[in-house]
Amino acid sequence: xxxxLRLMKGNEAIAEAAIRAGVDAYFGYxxxxxxxxxxxxxxxxxxxxxxxxxxxxxxxxxxxxxVYGGAACGKKVMTTSSSPGISLMQEGISYIAGAELxxxxxxxxxxxPGLGTIQPSQSDYFQACKGGGHGDYHLLVxxxxxxxxxxxxxxxxxxxxxxxxxxxxxxxxxxxxQMMEKVYLKPYREREKTLPEWATxxxxxxxxRNIITSLNLDPYLHxxxxxxxxxxxxxxxxxxxxxxxxxxxxxxxxxVAYGTSARVCxxxxxxxxxxxxxxxxxxxxxxxxxxxxxxNELAGKMKHIISVxxxxxxxxxxxxxxxxxxxxxxxxxxxxxxxxxxxxxxxxLKSKI
Amino acid sequence: xxxxxGDKDIIQPENLVYKRSSILTDKQFxxxxxxxxxTAHRILAEVIEEEGLQPVTVGVCPVGCSVLMYDFLDxxxxxxxxxRAPALATAIKRLLPDRFVFTxxxxxxxxxIGTAETLHACNRGENILIIFINNGIxxxxxxxxxxTTIPGMVSTTSPYGRDVKTMGNPLKITELVAMLPGxxxxxxxxxxxxxxxxxTKKAIKKAVEYQKRNMGTCFIEIVSNxxxxxxxxxxxxxxxxxxxxxxxxxxGDLKVPPEEPEKSKDDxx
Ligand SMILES: Cc1ncc(C[n+]2csc(CCOP(=O)(O)OP(=O)(O)O)c2C)c(N)n1
Ligand code: SF4
Ligand SMILES: [Mg+2]
Numbered sequence: 010x011x012x013x014l015r016l017m018k019g020n021e022a023i024a025e026a027a028i029r030a031g032v033d034a035y036f037g038y039x040x041x042x043x044x045x046x047x048x049x050x051x052x053x054x055x056x057x058x059x060x061x062x063x064x065x066x067x068x069x070x071x072x073x074x075x076v077y078g079g080a081a082c083g084k085k086v087m088t089t090s091s092s093p094g095i096s097l098m099q100e101g102i103s104y105i106a107g108a109e110l111x112x113x114x115x116x117x118x119x120x121x122p123g124l125g126t127i128q129p130s131q132s133d134y135f136q137a138c139k140g141g142g143h144g145d146y147h148l149l150v151x152x153x154x155x156x157x158x159x160x161x162x163x164x165x166x167x168x169x170x171x172x173x174x175x176x177x178x179x180x181x182x183x184x185x186x187q188m189m190e191k192v193y194l195k196p197y198r199e200r201e202k203t204l205p206e207w208a209t210x211x212x213x214x215x216x217x218r219n220i221i222t223s224l225n226l227d228p229y230l231h232x233x234x235x236x237x238x239x240x241x242x243x244x245x246x247x248x249x250x251x252x253x254x255x256x257x258x259x260x261x262x263x264x265v266a267y268g269t270s271a272r273v274c275x276x277x278x279x280x281x282x283x284x285x286x287x288x289x290x291x292x293x294x295x296x297x298x299x300x301x302x303x304x305n306e307l308a309g310k311m312k313h314i315i316s317v318x319x320x321x322x323x324x325x326x327x328x329x330x331x332x333x334x335x336x337x338x339x340x341x342x343x344x345x346x347x348x349x350x351x352x353x354x355x356x357x358l359k360s361k362i
Numbered sequence: 363x364x365x366x367x368g369d370k371d372i373i374q375p376e377n378l379v380y381k382r383s384s385i386l387t388d389k390q391f392x393x394x395x396x397x398x399x400x401t402a403h404r405i406l407a408e409v410i411e412e413e414g415l416q417p418v419t420v421g422v423c424p425v426g427c428s429v430l431m432y433d434f435l436d437x438x439x440x441x442x443x444x445x446r447a448p449a450l451a452t453a454i455k456r457l458l459p460d461r462f463v464f465t466x467x468x469x470x471x472x473x474x475i476g477t478a479e480t481l482h483a484c485n486r487g488e489n490i491l492i493i494f495i496n497n498g499i500x501x502x503x504x505x506x507x508x509x510t511t512i513p514g515m516v517s518t519t520s521p522y523g524r525d526v527k528t529m530g531n532p533l534k535i536t537e538l539v540a541m542l543p544g545x546x547x548x549x550x551x552x553x554x555x556x557x558x559x560x561x562t563k564k565a566i567k568k569a570v571e572y573q574k575r576n577m578g579t580c581f582i583e584i585v586s587n588x589x590x591x592x593x594x595x596x597x598x599x600x601x602x603x604x605x606x607x608x609x610x611x612x613x614g615d616l617k618v619p620p621e622e623p624e625k626s627k628d629d630x631x
Contacts, residue, residue: 034457062456067482071449074442074479078422078450081440084457104443209438209454211418211461220432222441 083208128346260289396596445476487544
């Protein structure tokens with residue numbers, strides 16, 4: 010079957026890609042700027058076509074715990090929300106990470122703190138990349154910068170989630186969720202018929218019972234469990250780092266930016282180049298695991314590095330750790346739902362020269 | 363007829379009147395002596411065995427004293443976050459509609475932190491069984507006041523007795539659930555006497571049958587005890603339960619499905 014070309018919002022692309030990727034269930038609760046995902050799925054009614062369950066939950070805690078229940082059956086299960094809703098899900102996400110369940114959580118980020126604003130923001134980086142809920146755990150975090158990547162990352166997310174038995178987050182923002190771009194959609198893939206051997210599906214006489222839990226009353230056993238999940242994170246750090254570079258070959262100044270900010274920085278690099286400033290951009294695609302090794306390599310050649318984020322400066326901490334003092338690292342950003350312009354970014358760069 | 367001369371001769375298959383359910387594992391219960399949790403587990407295990415449900419059962423256990431239920435029953439189980447079991451069960455049943463899905467929850471779990479999940483799962487009419495162990499207290503955390511603690515009842519956080527003026531009223535969530543259109547069978551039972559155990563077991567069997575017929579949510583409250591949290595001996599606890607808890611939480615059916623649902627379903631078709 011041919012790939013299909015459509016003009017879609019980022020949110021709609023996620024929904025359509027989920028149906029096509031053979032996702033088994035979606036559980037969600039409305040919140041701007043991502044309600045189109047649930048609306049699109051309800052209208053598409055995929056249960057009739059692929060058997061995909063779509064349910065509007067009574068709250069985000071309910072939605073994430075439905076994800077837990079479905080994921081523990083070995084099914085491909087997902088939820089989506091925006092910042093305040095994702096905060097409410099944190100207990101459930103911690104349980105999912107602790108019980109080693111694969112699933113997809115999409116955060117179409119809006120400005121905080123509190124009820125904040127419905128405008129796009131990147132101020133949930135810490136929450137997404139540093140754990141978010143209680144305990145030592147990581148999500149594998151993918152940061153799309155286009156509607157195409159919103160669609161493509163759904164399938165990638167489930168592949169990675171099942172490979173590592175770990176929750177994966179797509180960390181998007183209100184701009185990418187709401188903007189329309191052309192997107193190539195993959196053909197429909199059948200839902201998985203065989204379930205993983207650890208899934209709770211009813212105990213046949215041929216195997217031991219399956220138990221999904223994050224509890225260990227014995228601290229020594231629980232330390233072992235923690236070591237096991239930490240070992241997975243080290244594997245991810247080795248195998249799953251993804252990033253994209255733009256005009257870094259001869260660059261003397263480097264932007265580090267993801268998602269919407271990376272789009273702004275790409276333009277800022279072009280503007281800088283017309284003025285003879287050798288600027289470049291590295292765009293982390295995985296925020297956890299972070300492309301620290303590559304940033305460290307690039308840092309030696311740079312006169313200055315700017316982490317451009319729509320936040321007070323969160324990723325900049327990881328950039329500094331990666332650069333490890335080789336050159337100066339600063340942050341530039343707007344907060345509260347404001348998207349910086351390429352001109353503003355260029356001005357900030359010029360102030361460092 | 364064989365003449366019985368000693369113990370060995372009595373132990374014959376034909377003389378067997380009771381045996382431990384094959385669904386119970388060898389693990390010793392972690393419950394305090396006289397606690398109702400153990401009895402409730404046992405009859406649930408017996409129903410699963412007698413109805414041949416082991417290969418199709420997925421259970422959800424809560425945060426509470428029964429958090430380690432999966433150690434005691436030889437079935438597939440998921441452990442839920444505090445109060446969220448009905449959300450897990452909703453997804454399990456939606457994704458595996460031909461399985462027997464139950465939750466087993468304490469009163470703190472089901473009627474305080476999990477009130478929303480409980481009411482909404484019941485209101486949606488999820489085809490699951492909710493077993494609700496109401497011991498009027500937070501057993502696991504050491505005997506604090508629960509949403510079900512009856513007026514005047516002493517707990518570690520109501521040391522002078524529950525004062526409803528300042529601490530609020532006990533929540534009769536079973537009565538609430540019975541009003542919801544999604545529930546098909548709502549009953550209040552207990553497990554403190556052999557007769558009560560038989561009735562509760564029968565109730566679980568009915569719920570299994572209703573779930574097979576996709577009739578909606580079945581909700582079985584088991585009014586139970588917590589000798590440790592109540593600071594009583596097991597005998598005192600059961601007596602206190604009968605004299606005080608049963609007045610407030612009267613045993614019996616609150617909602618039963620209409621007669622012969624299968625027939626009426628056929629009629630509609
Ligand atoms: C989010 C959260 N809050 C609080 C607790 C602590 N906690 C554990 S069990 C429990 C109460 C259990 O009481 P109940 O549900 O009545 O079960 P019982 O032990 O009485 O059977 C509480 C408050 C927790 N584990 N998680
Ligand atoms: S604390 Fe109470 S509910 Fe928990 S096992 Fe002991 S008696 Fe049972
Ligand atoms: Mg209790």
